[in-house]
Amino acid sequence: LERAKKVLASGVSSEFRKYNHPHALFYTHGAGSKIYDVDGNAYLDFTLSQGPLILGHSHPEVMQAISEYSAQGQLFAGQHIREVELAEKLNELIPSAELMRFCLDGSEAVQTAFRVARAKTGKNKFLRFEGHYHGWMDNVCWGLSAPSLEAMGSREHPNVFPWTQGLPQGVDNDFIVLPWNDLELVRKTLSERASEIAAIITEPIMCNNGCIEPAPGFLLGLRELCDEYGITLIFDEVITGFRISLGGAQKYFGVTPDLSIFAKAIASGYAISAIVGKYEWMQLIENATVIHAGTMNAGNPTVAAALATITVLEKEQPHQRMFALGKRLMEGLQQAAQKHGQSMLVEGPGPMFAISFTSLTKTQDYRDTLKADKAKLNKFISAMHEEGIRIIGRGLWYISAVHTEEEVDHAIRTADKVLKSF
Numbered sequence: 001l002e003r004a005k006k007v008l009a010s011g012v013s014s015e016f017r018k019y020n021h022p023h024a025l026f027y028t029h030g031a032g033s034k035i036y037d038v039d040g041n042a043y044l045d046f047t048l049s050q051g052p053l054i055l056g057h058s059h060p061e062v063m064q065a066i067s068e069y070s071a072q073g074q075l076f077a078g079q080h081i082r083e084v085e086l087a088e089k090l091n092e093l094i095p096s097a098e099l100m101r102f103c104l105d106g107s108e109a110v111q112t113a114f115r116v117a118r119a120k121t122g123k124n125k126f127l128r129f130e131g132h133y134h135g136w137m138d139n140v141c142w143g144l145s146a147p148s149l150e151a152m153g154s155r156e157h158p159n160v161f162p163w164t165q166g167l168p169q170g171v172d173n174d175f176i177v178l179p180w181n182d183l184e185l186v187r188k189t190l191s192e193r194a195s196e197i198a199a200i201i202t203e204p205i206m207c208n209n210g211c212i213e214p215a216p217g218f219l220l221g222l223r224e225l226c227d228e229y230g231i232t233l234i235f236d237e238v239i240t241g242f243r244i245s246l247g248g249a250q251k252y253f254g255v256t257p258d259l260s261i262f263a264k265a266i267a268s269g270y271a272i273s274a275i276v277g278k279y280e281w282m283q284l285i286e287n288a289t290v291i292h293a294g295t296m297n298a299g300n301p302t303v304a305a306a307l308a309t310i311t312v313l314e315k316e317q318p319h320q321r322m323f324a325l326g327k328r329l330m331e332g333l334q335q336a337a338q339k340h341g342q343s344m345l346v347e348g349p350g351p352m353f354a355i356s357f358t359s360l361t362k363t364q365d366y367r368d369t370l371k372a373d374k375a376k377l378n379k380f381i382s383a384m385h386e387e388g389i390r391i392i393g394r395g396l397w398y399i400s401a402v403h404t405e406e407e408v409d410h411a412i413r414t415a416d417k418v419l420k421s422f
């Protein structure tokens with residue numbers, strides 16, 4: 001830790017600092033559902049490196065494909081047939097995909113989507129939702145919406161996000177920020193301002209602050225409004241893509257966006273993301289290469305990781321199992337909390353879900369997530385960690401294709417033990 005503090009700006013894992021975690025952990029390796037620290041302790045991992053490890057740590061087929069492709073030297077975008085193979089495969093799987101382009105991470109692909117939407121519509125502003133995360137670039141980072149700004153503590157450095165100062169709450173130069181799941185408010189806003197708005201961007205399931213599913217009809221309503229007003233609909237599927245189904249949330253919910261972003265799980269976390277979309281949108285990239293660039297895009301090891309991940313997912317079809325395991329874990333946690341008189345809310349579809357300590361029985365939007373008892377959540381997460389279970393600091397759990405029922409039951413028993421002492 002002392003060495004890390006001397007050379008790394010945040011010393012060590014920002015999660016540990018942010019949530020005042022007593023541990024500063026250093027991992028040596030991961031295998032399957034577990035990661036191991038330098039002292040040889042094993043942790044049952046429900047963080048999956050913030051989600052991407054859908055096949056668990058070090059899946060042998062992914063590792064082998066990467067080493068085989070890497071042995072052929074470094075080839076990047078526009079240079080090798082595997083990039084084409086991957087695009088063909090994604091076209092087959094993702095309902096809205098006709099053309100695509102690869103980037104290095106989710107944040108970059110979001111920016112590409114914005115440019116394409118602006119090019120297509122001739123308009124400049126975007127509508128987005130409170131509490132949704134679309135990467136860390138200047139224009140979309142959490143600092144944008146007033147409650148998020150508070151939650152992130154960005155007021156300590158107000159000049160980092162200068163555009164949030166002195167503007168009406170939730171509104172900045174490029175973005176109109178509305179509460180999630182309020183279709184009437186979206187309708188009203190569009191009736192007044194559609195002529196300025198290039199795109200609506202949304203996580204199909206809000207996963208970065210709680211895990212809130214769209215209200216019935218909400219996504220379809222957005223689709224209809226976008227059609228009515230000539231606005232681009234962007235799904236940010238960085239988390240939902242391949243986690244909810246092989247075609248992403250758009251397949252799961254049966255609502256087709258114009259553009260969407262895939263990253264994280266599509267390549268087991270290797271540095272590749274995809275912006276995919278309908279021909280009329282994506283062909284604009286060909287006519288203006290400046291819309292998209294990137295020296296290291298679609299490097300063959302990352303393409304190998306994506307192709308191998310998809311091959312395993314297609315072969316093993318783990319989604320039904322992941323839903324069932326997730327539901328089992330969610331119910332078990334809920335029961336353990338009830339048994340010990342704790343108001344724990346457990347929400348999400350199963351392959352990912354979030355816990356919070358709150359007396360609410362449902363979270364409707366981001367503002368509800370701010371009402372939860374964060375201190376108690378931190379205490380729970382630290383105590384679980386002490387017992388060898390890793391959960392993301394904001395209370396999010398990810399299920400992988402390699403977690404087992406025994407492991408899930410072990411996590412429930414551990415939660416029961418931890419909550420008993422609360």
Ligand code: PMP
Binds near residue numbers: 108110136203
């Ligand atoms: N969008 C969503 C929904 C995300 O969850 C994330 C990352 N957590 C991003 C975009 C940004 O992706 P990346 O970290 O790969 O840049």
